[in-house]
Amino acid sequence: SQQGEEDPQALSIQEGENATMNCSYKTSINNLQWYRQNSGRGLVHLILIRSNEREKHSGRLRVTLDTSKKSSSLLITASRAADTASYFCATGRFGANSKLTFGKGITLSVRP
């Protein structure tokens, strides 16, 4: 069963704009990660945030975590056409960190 729910399910923006994607989850977590997938290929790890952290940055990526609301958001600034992909949030629980539970994903289209 899916732990996370991302919204929106699909997002279309112009190159240079910012993209914000949200994820909600149901149970207590140890960490939350965001992955990117291009055209049904393997997933690429983007960023991880631990349950005791509230915000992290990595290049053009900013992730926030609100454990009281069981939600996270991923912001991609100054988007590029190459950012077009599906984005997934995944949660890891205490004692089972390798067992990631994924949301259904968000399809991001960045128009040149």
Added chain:
Amino acid sequence: KAGVTQTPRYLIKTRGQQVTLSCSPISGHRSVSWYQQTPGQGLQFLFEYFSETQRNKGNFPGRFSGRQFSNSRSEMNVSTLELGDSALYLCASKEGGYEQFFGPGTRLTVL
């Protein structure tokens, strides 16, 4: 370091057959996890192996099994294939930490 490799990349089988998929983790990684991705159910965890032992298991029937060898390479087997087993099967490896490194996947089609 070379990334995670999976073989074969594409596979077509018929109902009732069995299939074995292979995964070679990044050198030095002892944990290998398997995931199934379908349009309907999304990404679902199958199992994880660490040092040749199954450490975690998802909610899949016993037709899905796996193993890990002493060199950390892993195989998963699906017996008595059903149409619903058509999916992209992804393996991921890691060593310490939480980040997982995924392979390109094996796309299995069951006819």
